Structure formats: structure tokens, C-alpha cells
Amino acid sequence: MKFFSTLGSYFIMLKGMFTKPENFKMYWKELMHQCVEIGIGSLGIVSIISVFMGAVSAAQTAYQITNPLIPKTTLSQVVRDTVILEFAPTLVCIVLAGVVGSKIAGELGNMRSTEQIDALEIMGINTKSYLVAPKILAALITIPLLVILAMFLGIWGGRLASVATNIVSADTYDRGLVSGFVAKNVWFALVKAYTFAFIISSIPAFYGYNVKGGALEIGRASTTAVVSSCVLILFADYLLAAILL
């Protein structure tokens, strides 16, 4: 019963975002601010994770390819497809659920407990559209871009590791990359990125926006938000794979 009540409140919050902005310029400023916070703020961690996941993927694939009959270009093909299909969208988004999700839940939770949200409401501002909508929109703009960046960096990380450890030559790796490339995989990855971006931003926003209490409850809300987002990402990952592939 509680699940349905929470789900209902979540949809009511989403519905509440769609109102005419009191001042478009202020909303735009907030959107840009959130783009910087979510996008630029996550650039470092996304870059590091992407390079290493590509490198690890290359090393592990090389370890498993023992048959001399398998062409060496297979290594980069496997790295490319794993990174594009799974690592870049899913792994990066699970990390972002922690980084961005806890930040959104913490920020809104703090604003709720210190009555900043009430202050905005009393001024006549729709806080759902002023505080929540820009965060979701910013996530929808920046997270797919981060995923695209993660794809490039992941593949580049695989190349770096392969060449540095003499698993394959740079030329062989590059030839493998262009062989058997399926463009649909990129679109599939982007569909996943948009879906996960919505989950990463809206679930923590919901938990943060509805915090009741003080510091302890804010901490709990952040944890619940991150855990729920991660579970939902994995669930959506399977669902999308089953439907779209």
C-alpha cells in the first residue's frame, strides 16, 4: 500500500512541474546552473571511470582470447560493443546515481528542512517547477552527453591499455573498431542514457523534496534515493535490452 502511495506522490510531483514559469529568465538561469552542476561537476569522475573500464575490458578480453584462430581485431570489437552497449550507459549512470543523486536529494532535503522551499512557496513560486524541473531537464541534457564522452574515453582507454601492454598494435585495434560496427547500438545506448538520466534526477528529487525532519532524515533520504535509483536503473536496463535488442 505504501508503495502505491509513494508512487502516486511521485507522479503528482512530476505533474506539478508543468506550470507556466513565473519568470522565464530565472528558470533558464537555474537550468544552466544545474547543467554546470550535473554536467561539468561529474566530468572528472566520468572520465576516470571510462578510461579504466575500457582498459580493464581490454585486458580481460585479451585474457580470455586464447585461441590463435580468433583474429586480434576481435579484442577492440568486444571492447567497443561492451563499452557502448553496457559500460558507458549503465556503469556510468550507476556511478552518477551516487554522485548526482545524493547531491540532488541532499540539496532539496536541506532546502526543505531549513524552510527554504516554504519561503519560495510563500513568495508564490511553484517550487516543483523551479527546483525540480531544471534538475531533471539538466540531467536529460548533460547525462547523455557524458555517456557519449564515456564511450569515446572507454574505447580510447582500451586502446591505451592494449597498446601499452603489447596485446595488440594500435593499427590492429583501430581496424577492429571499424569492423562490424552497428550504429543501432549507439542509439540503444542513448535511449538507455535518457531513461537512466530521468531516473537519476527524478527519484532523488522526489525523496529530497519530501524530506520531513532534520539532518538524519536528509541522510536517509539520500541513501534511499541512491539505492532506489540504482535498482531502477538495473531494472530498466534489463527491460530496455529485452524490448529493444
Place this chain on the structure above:
Amino acid sequence: MIELKNIHKGFGDKQILKGVSAVMETGKTNLIIGTSGSGKTVLQKCMVGLFEVDSGEISYDGRDFSSMPEDERKLLRQQIGMLFQGSALFDSMTVERNVKFPLDMFTDWDHKKKIDRVNEVLDRVNLTGANKKYPAEVSGGMKKRVGIARAIVLNPKYLFCDEPNSGLDPQTSMVIDLLIKEITREYNMTTVINTHDMNSVMEIGENILYMYEGEREWVGNNKEIIFSKNDKLNEFIFASEFLRDAKDMRMLEEKGIIDNDRNMDDVMRDPEANLLMGDNDKRVVN
């Protein structure tokens, strides 16, 4: 003027407000007082629309707020300023940006005009030069003053203050109280203050509503409160012996029974003094 008619509000099975009716007068500091859990915060939140009433009517100068469509409410809310217990300043913004925020959101003034207005209200609350400080860098009293500046920057018709003195020392509390009272007169606002600070009650209580267990128990002003025979009110306001003595003294002063020249023994023998204080209150002159 804000008029409350038979306000009921409950959460689940618990009824918090049980038919509260009152009038908050324009140009006066209207105080809502009561013990913790008496329903004063819920009443104030109903008045500003943070809670919806279960039944009853809240009207702002004749406009029924409780049944107002959301668009109309939004417009009315732009005429409401509110000072929160914890000031509710936006942490990431400087004092100047905090005060400028309502202007940015609701006016199309140019930057210079906005800054001039911000400086004007900051001067009014004696915070000249604090523009570039962040909320974390200012004291509790200063935060309250920034909160007041933000609340009045749009020239509101109604000002709500939730526990404006909480966490402040008595001297700073008095400064904040007097500032609110002065601003109320100056802007001819309807000011509603939620408090259980007795200094505020005695200093700025021009219209006092005492709430007890969700009901209106007593209404009056800071002069009348001295002579009130309401036991619940007296127990709440004059809770300590010191305050009870102070009440007796003030009562005798108001009636002209004691002054600097009169001997306290004479006062004790005065039948009018005995009648006023009752047997239990004779300790003040003993």
C-alpha cells in the same frame, strides 16, 4: 486585515485547530501565542497556504483565500512576506542576492533599480554594507534582519513572522521586535507574529490571540493581558514567580496604586491593591 472564521484543521485522527476565529488588524502587530502544540504554527501555515484548512474561511481584505484559485493565490502571495524561524535564507546566495531574489523573480526592473531597492531595505534593517556576505558568515540576529529585508523588499501588505526571536539573546530579540513594529507602521502592513517570547508579548502585542489546545482561548492586547483573569493565559504568560511579580507590579503601576514616592507598606494596606492581586499575589508587597 486578515479574518479567520471557524478554522478547522487536523492531521489524520488528530484535530489541531478546532474552530478558530480571529481578526488580524492592519497597521498593527498581531501576535499568536500559546504553548508548544497549541496549534499556532499550524494556524499560521494555514493562513499563508502552506496547509489547506479542512473547513472555515481565511480572508485577506475580504478576498477568500481558502477557496481562491491557484493563479489568484499566486498573485496574493506576492503581497505576503514571511520571516521564518530559521530565517530560511538561500545558503548559496549572498545577502544581496537573497534580498534581490523576489525582485528578480517578480519585477522587470533593471539591475540598478533592483540594487537601489536592496540597499534601501538593507539600510532600513540596519545592515548597510553586508551585501556581499553569505548567510553562513553573519550572526543569528543579522540573519533575521536579512530575512525581514527579503520579506519587505516587494512592499508586501501582509507580513508573517514565525518565532522571530528564537535563538536570539534578549537584547537582539528586542531590536528585532521593535524593527518589526516600526516596519509594520511604516508600510501599514498586517503583521502576524507567532511567538512564545514574553518580552515580545509585553512590548509589541497590539493584538494578541492566545491559543490553547487548538482553540481561541483569549484575545486582547498587552495592556489587557496584565489584568486578565484567564487562568490558562496567566499560567502560560506568567509562568515563573518573577513574571508573576512583574505582572503585579505592572498592574499596580497601571492603576496608579504604586509610584516612586509611595511606601510599599501603604500599598499593602490599600484595599484596591489587595483586590487587584488577590490573596495569593500579596507576596510582591510583602
